[in-house]
Amino acid sequence: MSNKRKVLALCGGVGGAKLALGLSHVLGDDELSIVVNTGDDFTHLGLRICPDIDTVTYTLAGCVNTETGWGRAGETGEFMASLSALGGEDWFYLGDKDLAMHVERTQRLAAGEGLGEVTQALSRQLGVSVPIIPMTDDTLATKVEVESDGGSIILPFQDYFVRQRCEPKLKSIHFVGQETAQPHPKFLASLQDPVLDLIVICPSNPFLSIDPILALPGIRGILQKTAVPVVAISPIIGGSAVKGPTAKIMAELGLKMNSITVADYYQDIVSGFILDRRDVGEADAIRQIIPRVGVAQTLMQSLQDKIDLARETLDFVGLDV
Amino acid sequence: MSNKRKVLALCGGVGGAKLALGLSHVLGDDELSIVVNTGDDFTHLGLRICPDIDTVTYTLAGCVNTETGWGRAGETGEFMASLSALGGEDWFYLGDKDLAMHVERTQRLAAGEGLGEVTQALSRQLGVSVPIIPMTDDTLATKVEVESDGGSIILPFQDYFVRQRCEPKLKSIHFVGQETAQPHPKFLASLQDPVLDLIVICPSNPFLSIDPILALPGIRGILQKTAVPVVAISPIIGGSAVKGPTAKIMAELGLKMNSITVADYYQDIVSGFILDRRDVGEADAIRQIIPRVGVAQTLMQSLQDKIDLARETLDFVGLDV
Numbered sequence: 001m002s003n004k005r006k007v008l009a010l011c012g013g014v015g016g017a018k019l020a021l022g023l024s025h026v027l028g029d030d031e032l033s034i035v036v037n038t039g040d041d042f043t044h045l046g047l048r049i050c051p052d053i054d055t056v057t058y059t060l061a062g063c064v065n066t067e068t069g070w071g072r073a074g075e076t077g078e079f080m081a082s083l084s085a086l087g088g089e090d091w092f093y094l095g096d097k098d099l100a101m102h103v104e105r106t107q108r109l110a111a112g113e114g115l116g117e118v119t120q121a122l123s124r125q126l127g128v129s130v131p132i133i134p135m136t137d138d139t140l141a142t143k144v145e146v147e148s149d150g151g152s153i154i155l156p157f158q159d160y161f162v163r164q165r166c167e168p169k170l171k172s173i174h175f176v177g178q179e180t181a182q183p184h185p186k187f188l189a190s191l192q193d194p195v196l197d198l199i200v201i202c203p204s205n206p207f208l209s210i211d212p213i214l215a216l217p218g219i220r221g222i223l224q225k226t227a228v229p230v231v232a233i234s235p236i237i238g239g240s241a242v243k244g245p246t247a248k249i250m251a252e253l254g255l256k257m258n259s260i261t262v263a264d265y266y267q268d269i270v271s272g273f274i275l276d277r278r279d280v281g282e283a284d285a286i287r288q289i290i291p292r293v294g295v296a297q298t299l300m301q302s303l304q305d306k307i308d309l310a311r312e313t314l315d316f317v318g319l320d321v
Numbered sequence: 322m323s324n325k326r327k328v329l330a331l332c333g334g335v336g337g338a339k340l341a342l343g344l345s346h347v348l349g350d351d352e353l354s355i356v357v358n359t360g361d362d363f364t365h366l367g368l369r370i371c372p373d374i375d376t377v378t379y380t381l382a383g384c385v386n387t388e389t390g391w392g393r394a395g396e397t398g399e400f401m402a403s404l405s406a407l408g409g410e411d412w413f414y415l416g417d418k419d420l421a422m423h424v425e426r427t428q429r430l431a432a433g434e435g436l437g438e439v440t441q442a443l444s445r446q447l448g449v450s451v452p453i454i455p456m457t458d459d460t461l462a463t464k465v466e467v468e469s470d471g472g473s474i475i476l477p478f479q480d481y482f483v484r485q486r487c488e489p490k491l492k493s494i495h496f497v498g499q500e501t502a503q504p505h506p507k508f509l510a511s512l513q514d515p516v517l518d519l520i521v522i523c524p525s526n527p528f529l530s531i532d533p534i535l536a537l538p539g540i541r542g543i544l545q546k547t548a549v550p551v552v553a554i555s556p557i558i559g560g561s562a563v564k565g566p567t568a569k570i571m572a573e574l575g576l577k578m579n580s581i582t583v584a585d586y587y588q589d590i591v592s593g594f595i596l597d598r599r600d601v602g603e604a605d606a607i608r609q610i611i612p613r614v615g616v617a618q619t620l621m622q623s624l625q626d627k628i629d630l631a632r633e634t635l636d637f638v639g640l641d642v
Contacts, residue, residue: 097400126406
């Protein structure tokens with residue numbers, strides 16, 4: 001009888017969800033917990049929308065749109081077309097199938113269920129048995145300070161990210177509610193599980209997807225002190241981001257676009273770091289700041305790529321795979 | 322220059338909407354006001370749903386499903402299928418296109434707009450220029466007492482009508498909020514317009530669609546006293562209802578299924594009554610209780626049928642058509 005492994009993955013949207021899917025194929029349902037960023041969540045048209053939770057849920061349920069990495073496969077847009085015709089706010093795309101998730105979630109939250117409870121119920125309905133845990137049941141909202149007419153203004157994240165397509169120049173990122181939002185009890189329980197073997201920081205945007213999780217009270221301190229290996233997988237491949245606004249944001253924050261920057265950003269909380277083989281030249285520099293550095297194929301196109309990276313990550317800390 | 326005519330139509334869903342469409346073809350936008358029953362409205366999945374307003378709006382906008390008489394033409398059901406898969410409440414069908422109406426309305430109501438304001442804005446977006454006025458901005462909710470295990474229970478209307486497909490035996494109908502709900506100011510203004518020429522009670526269900534309008538404080542009294550002709554068109558054709566639960570409900574309420582019953586029901590408020598030519602044998606009996614009785618082709622299948630009945634109705638009170 002083999003020993004159970006216990007792995008906690010911290011993740012954001014598309015990139016993180018891909019590794020989470022790989023991990024779910026390699027680990028049993030009771031060996032993996034996935035804690036997901038909720039800083040991007042917002043209320044739109046009266047509906048509570050949780051982009052990263054949904055991306056992870058759809059990815060694990062096998063119903064994600066694999067071309068975009070988010071949203072549902074075979075999605076249709078009748079609702080959106082009809083909403084536009086009514087003069088409604090149509091800058092945030094809500095597909096007909098996807099909409100059911102937001103309506104049902106909003107309904108359950110209004111009835112008093114917590115986001116964690118709702119997420120578990122709805123992901124199970126879609127056949128996902130791995131626990132998908134929102135980082136908090138409370139509100140921690142990512143906001144961005146952007147340049148505007150020579151000065152600066154604060155925008156809600158989706159306003160910046162979707163409505164304005166990340167066009168305004170980013171000056172700083174803020175997490176409103178970070179002093180009061182409490183980590184989800186299942187997140188804390190997983191972090192403090194005495195038999196936890198590994199904490200994986202998935203290849204999501206460090207500043208927008210992982211940092212909100214780290215900003216919750218106590219989390220950074222626990223990660224700094226834990227004896228459990230904490231391994232981050234760099235989201236940078238070949239000196240650029242696979243997708244999303246990471247490159248533009250890093251440039252605007254005055255950061256160099258490479259894995260050294262990411263490693264530097266995570267250095268106080270990780271004991272291991274995996275970068276893409278295309279960036280192997282950066283490995284020595286990263287070894288100066290992080291004890292253990294691995295090199296892997298981190299671009300996850302096929303399911304096998306995701307499983308392979310999951311195996312490499314477990315193997316990196318000596319877990320049986 | 323011809324004189325303007327001023328007509329106020331009171332209506333419920335499918336049958337009423339058909340005559341309202343006919344009237345809208347015969348009258349100018351500033352000659353017709355349509356006041357619609359909101360007793361069937363309910364909040365479902367967190368969304369405010371107004372079945373009769375939507376039926377009238379879609380009918381006048383030319384986007385109604387002409388086979389059912391309600392819902393939208395070319396409707397799709399991706400949302401519903403997805404909601405079912407999530408274990409959500411799927412007993413009330415919400416098409417993908419139709420859903421936009423409920424989401425946008427709910428959003429606007431939550432922002433503080435009144436139902437009348439919302440209805441006007443959304444119907445105009447769909448190209449309807451005739452005023453569609455909810456009978457009230459307040460809540461007057463139709464509830465039904467039905468037999469249950471030898472006793473009786475009170476059900477919200479849609480629960481009885483849709484979820485239970487009118488199967489329980491009806492004992493009585495109640496309008497919760499009828500003491501406090503105020504008629505919409507535009508409804509009152511139209512009723513009291515000194516140049517009003519005609520009030521039409523459309524061929525909707527008298528007990529479920531018209532009675533809630535009459536139950537609003539003051540309305541029955543105004544109709545009893547007004548010098549303006551009030552003309553009802555019977556929803557009974559050939560001794561049966563065109564569609565819906567009218568026949569079953571009338572039987573359960575101990576009422577005979579004919580136009581005499583409807584005329585009797587309206588006798589204190591109408592000065593004229595139009596019944597279908599198939600029921601001409603009932604005309605003499607109705608003349609005993611209502612001063613003026615007309616006979617017409619009231620089955621409205623084609624647009625021309627609707628226009629013809631609208632013309633007959635105006636002609637019946639001597640208005641130019």
